[in-house]
Amino acid sequence: xxxxxxxxxxxxxxxxxxxxxxxxxxxxxxxxxxxxxxxxxxxxxxxxxxxxxxxxxxxxxxxxxxxxxxxxxxxxxxxxxxxxxxxxxxxxxxxxxxxxxxxxxxxxxxxxxxxxxxxxxxxxxxxxxxxxxxxxxxxx
Amino acid sequence: xxxxxxxxxxxxxxxxxxxxxxxxxxxxxxxxxxxxxxxxxxxxxxxxxxxxxxxxxxxxxxxxxxxxxxxxxxxxxxxxxxxxxxxxxxxxxxxxxxxxxxxxxxxxxxxxxxxxxxxxxxx
Numbered sequence: 001x002x003x004x005x006x007x008x009x010x011x012x013x014x015x016x017x018x019x020x021x022x023x024x025x026x027x028x029x030x031x032x033x034x035x036x037x038x039x040x041x042x043x044x045x046x047x048x049x050x051x052x053x054x055x056x057x058x059x060x061x062x063x064x065x066x067x068x069x070x071x072x073x074x075x076x077x078x079x080x081x082x083x084x085x086x087x088x089x090x091x092x093x094x095x096x097x098x099x100x101x102x103x104x105x106x107x108x109x110x111x112x113x114x115x116x117x118x119x120x121x122x123x124x125x126x127x128x129x130x131x132x133x134x135x136x137x138x139x140x
Numbered sequence: 141x142x143x144x145x146x147x148x149x150x151x152x153x154x155x156x157x158x159x160x161x162x163x164x165x166x167x168x169x170x171x172x173x174x175x176x177x178x179x180x181x182x183x184x185x186x187x188x189x190x191x192x193x194x195x196x197x198x199x200x201x202x203x204x205x206x207x208x209x210x211x212x213x214x215x216x217x218x219x220x221x222x223x224x225x226x227x228x229x230x231x232x233x234x235x236x237x238x239x240x241x242x243x244x245x246x247x248x249x250x251x252x253x254x255x256x257x258x259x260x261x262x263x
Contacts, residue, residue: 025228025229025232026232039257039259040257041255041256041257041258041259042254042255042256042257042259043251043254043255043256044251044254057239059187059191059239059240059241060238060239060240060241060243061228061241061243062191062194062240062241062242062243063242063243063244063248063250064194064195064198064199064216064242064244065191065195066195066198066199066202067244067248067249067250068250069250069251069252069253069254070252070253070254071253071254071255071256072253072256073256074258079254079256081254083250084243085228085243098228100250102254109259111259
């Protein structure tokens with residue numbers, strides 16, 4: 001509780017992140033809450049490790065390749081994304097968000113991007129080394 | 141029990157590598173991993189073939205879908221349109237044995253490019 005506002009927080013000693021679980025639309029669930037890094041340099045909703053994408057059978061919810069976007073890394077390599085429908089659950093709040101999840105072959109990164117952050121109010125508390133969610137109706 | 145005879149040179153090289161990598165029971169462990177890897181790769185290539193078939197079917201159907209199913213959820217699997225529905229839940233059961241399905245809301249537009257920031261790279 002800070003100034004009467006209920007904060008929901010995760011320790012973020014190194015990187016800022018929030019605790020989520022990913023599920024497929026049919027309910028297959030990522031086993032436990034994982035603190036996933038927030039990356040404001042990534043424009044989409046969520047990037048999943050390729051192994052997680054496969055283990056959740058998200059290919060059964062795949063978008064056609066022809067409409068899926070590509071990205072270019074700082075080294076000039078082109079990434080062809082594989083996309084599918086998925087749900088992000090925030091166990092601490094009970095929220096469930098339907099998203100378009102992305103991955104690419106061999107990817108091991110797990111990132112939350114700007115498109116998903118637009119659904120939340122997030123406090124990056126560097127002093128106390130934590131990342132917190134604020135209530136959506138909160139205004140300073 | 142499965143018994144096979146490997147070409148002598150291959151067997152010698154395999155035994156040498158497996159014993160140097162694992163401290164005990166190396167050949168047994170390495171054989172299990174080799175079979176697991178082969179099965180995984182075989183499965184992956186089948187799924188990729190399935191995906192290519194579904195993508196190709198989507199391309200052929202795209203205009204028809206836009207014309208007749210705008211705003212509907214559609215499922216393409218096994219190279220053909222499996223059905224339509226008003227929600228993801230309604231289309232969940234289509235093609236229950238397919239490893240790959242194209243599932244989309246007709247009319248959905250995606251950005252052409254994604255900003256990937258500095259973190260993403262090929263691993």
